[in-house]
Amino acid sequence: MSLAATERAEATLRMRPLRDARFTTLLAPALLGVATIGLWQLVVDVFNIDAFIVPSPQSIWSEFLDSRSSIWHGMLGTGRNALYGLLIGAALGILGALVANAVKVIDLMAVPIVAALSVVPIVALAPVLYTMFGAAANTARVIVAALTVIIPVYVNTLRGLRQVKVVHRELMHVYAARPVFVARAVTLPTASPYVFTGLRIASSLAVISALIAEYFGGPVDGLGKAITTAASSSNYPLAWAYVLGSILLGLAFYVVTLLVELRVARHSSPSTSTVSL
């Protein structure tokens, strides 16, 4: 989907109450999903496709049920790394944006760093980090996740901090309000929809990068490692069952951030836009 289309979809989602949005946001995609899976099953059955090319949804599902405890275990392992990465990265991103917003020089100095970090595929650092922190620890994976999270959170927060309306700033000036009060009453509430947009993008990225980082080494307690192991032992339905587990994990992260956002930022300005990278 193009950026503009995403923005429009978000705008409509935000302005309607949740229960009105239910049909279009939940039922319609669900129908599409069911149709796709049905078609998939049909194609695999009719053309007798081999499991190493693409296994049938049915075989993936039965493998998923059989191995659900080890999949759950993998989700916990990868999920923990992603969560730590998300929390650390988000904290650093928000903090960095606050500093950059307050000190112009730091903002200017950060521009090339941010640009560089946003074009570097951060998972590519994983092998290097494994040698730095040891392949027995999860440190490298948390760092990879945190690094991917920092950028979208930083960029969106900084943009949000700059949305403070002139009339609000002047009002605070007229009240001779202290800087801490201004931050609490005006700046942070203005920025919060943008911060959440950043967090929503970041939450999925955290899971993806924590998982991909497992492909490059480290301890064997995550989904990424499980996928590679199952694939190399030619157990394709199992590999796909782990992929299904990863999808669920990514969704869980996304939905939780979305719910927190809906609770916190209900009456902030409806015209929120996204900066994605």
Add this chain to the structure above:
Amino acid sequence: MTHALTDDAVTKDGCAIRASGVGRVFAGTKGHQVIALDDVHLEVAEGEFVSLIGPSGCGKSTLLRIVADLDHPTSGSLTVFGKSTHQARVDQDYGIAFQQAGLLPWRTVAANVGLPLEVHGVARSDRQTRVEELLELVGLTDFARSYPDQLSGGMQQRVAIARALAESPRLLLMDEPFGALDEITRERMQAELVRICSETGAAVLFVTHSIPEAVFLSDRVVVMTPRPGRIIEIVDSRPTAGHARDDEFRDAEEFFHTIARVRELLHGGPVAAARGVETR
């Protein structure tokens, strides 16, 4: 508005605002300068209601912003209650209502009205009582728990006015506060403002584009002209003794007479058939 002079809080010069020779020059594009204000002399007595009227770009907002310490004169000087504008701001000597309501969308109506009280550390219970009073005053008691985006533009403006009145300031600065209101609400708010001012004895500096509004509300109407922004004349618009500022006054002969006078000044010459042509 005679009791303003007997107010306890009379400053040494008895002036809410004293502007002497105030000028404001903006550096425009390519060295081109905009003289927003030129040699403005104006004194607003305590408890006096003074309106600024004039075509767009004549420096009304600029003058108001200088009083509010949001801008600074490039020449001349301006004091508020005998103090520098900075000191008056720090001391919270005035309330302000902008043309835009400027409410915080994430706060309820009540929390918006209570904002200045909160900034200045008024205790929660006192704040609540005061906010209830103010909402009653602007007729929005039922909307205390609503959010600004659930209110019409006119209602939002009333919230902003309640907020400006929150600390019972001795001076009110208002930049076209009724611009967004419909005619009926507008007249009601004007009557309210007259009542509030006579109750609190506050001085008001009021910017408007409406001649009848200026004449109805004000003790004096300051007529301005653009490029450079100057005061052409100050018209006395106090109702003569025996007249109150009420709906009857809107139909009075002297009301139309003053309107005609202000319009003449704005158009730079006598205008025929002034009476009854424009009643806004």
